[in-house]
Amino acid sequence: MAGKVYIVGAGPGAADLLTLRAAALLRAATIVLHDDLVPAEILELCPASAQIINVGKRCGRHGRSQEQINALMVWHAREPQAQTIVRLKSGDPAVFGRLGEELDALRRAGIEFEIVPGVTAAAAAAASARLTLTDRRAASALVMVTAHNARNESLSRTMFEPARSTYAIYMPGPDYAATVNGLLESGQELATPCAVVSNAGRANEEVRYLTLAELASMKGIPAPAMLIVGEVAAEHSPRRDEDLLSKISSEMRDPYHHDRFPIHPGLG
Numbered sequence: 001m002a003g004k005v006y007i008v009g010a011g012p013g014a015a016d017l018l019t020l021r022a023a024a025l026l027r028a029a030t031i032v033l034h035d036d037l038v039p040a041e042i043l044e045l046c047p048a049s050a051q052i053i054n055v056g057k058r059c060g061r062h063g064r065s066q067e068q069i070n071a072l073m074v075w076h077a078r079e080p081q082a083q084t085i086v087r088l089k090s091g092d093p094a095v096f097g098r099l100g101e102e103l104d105a106l107r108r109a110g111i112e113f114e115i116v117p118g119v120t121a122a123a124a125a126a127a128s129a130r131l132t133l134t135d136r137r138a139a140s141a142l143v144m145v146t147a148h149n150a151r152n153e154s155l156s157r158t159m160f161e162p163a164r165s166t167y168a169i170y171m172p173g174p175d176y177a178a179t180v181n182g183l184l185e186s187g188q189e190l191a192t193p194c195a196v197v198s199n200a201g202r203a204n205e206e207v208r209y210l211t212l213a214e215l216a217s218m219k220g221i222p223a224p225a226m227l228i229v230g231e232v233a234a235e236h237s238p239r240r241d242e243d244l245l246s247k248i249s250s251e252m253r254d255p256y257h258h259d260r261f262p263i264h265p266g267l268g
């Protein structure tokens with residue numbers, strides 16, 4: 001009997017933003033391999049008998065390499081007594097979480113696995129900042145990018161139609177000035193609005209609404225933080241598509257406008 005690996009999204013860090021499926025799997029887990037960003041509150045759902053291993057990169061001298069994490073999953077899945085292994089990753093496990101490498105290792109070893117999605121930081125940050133990433137009046141694309149990628153490519157090489165896009169930038173710090181430079185190179189302007197959200201969805205969340213110019217000189221933004229860039233991130237008086245705005249506001253003044261058309265025109 002081989003064990004099974006559940007790759008589970010822990011959400012942005014508040015236990016009540018965990019899915020019910022994730023909670024049920026944590027309660028049934030015998031082995032849990034988790035990242036640094038997963039809070040104690042969520043790990044407390046695991047049975048006392050479960051073996052809980054922090055495989056986080058920031059875990060000092062105990063930090064595990066990606067190869068070691070892969071090896072741990074495979075080793076536990078091959079234990080003679082079948083284990084329920086939960087690989088717990090922050091947010092959604094498939095968004096900037098090196099999931100590709102872990103899936104390759106499991107596939108190569110012939111280990112059964114299942115993926116349980118989670119609330120990704122971009123969604124949590126948008127909710128905290130009370131904005132919509134895809135406001136139809138201001139954005140027709142949502143691009144999730146990382147300021148730290150494996151190929152060391154600059155931000156400007158990964159961008160897309162700057163004026164009509166929202167960028168949800170993971171790992172934007174600590175060098176925000178460099179991130180802003182990358183955005184400027186990609187066609188954004190110093191006046192482009194942005195929202196930087198630290199600890200989204202947690203009790204200590206902080207939201208700042210700024211322009212890129214202001215962000216470049218901002219100090220002391222706590223990690224983890226998400227950066228949302230684009231017109232959707234303007235807190236007040238967003239510069240939006242004026243035609244659409246006036247059409248939408250006339251619908252708001254008269255929401256039953258269409259009901260006054262005769263239902264049977266021929267009889268009316």
Ligand code: SAH
Pocket residue numbers: 012013037089090091092093094095096097119120121122124125169170171172197198199200201202224225226227
């Ligand atoms: N898989 C995760 C992302 C992992 S990369 C997800 O889907 O959310 C780690 C980055 O995610 C952090 O550097 C930060 O940019 C962002 N992040 C994770 N949790 C966050 C939170 N609660 N608030 C703000 N940003 C967060």
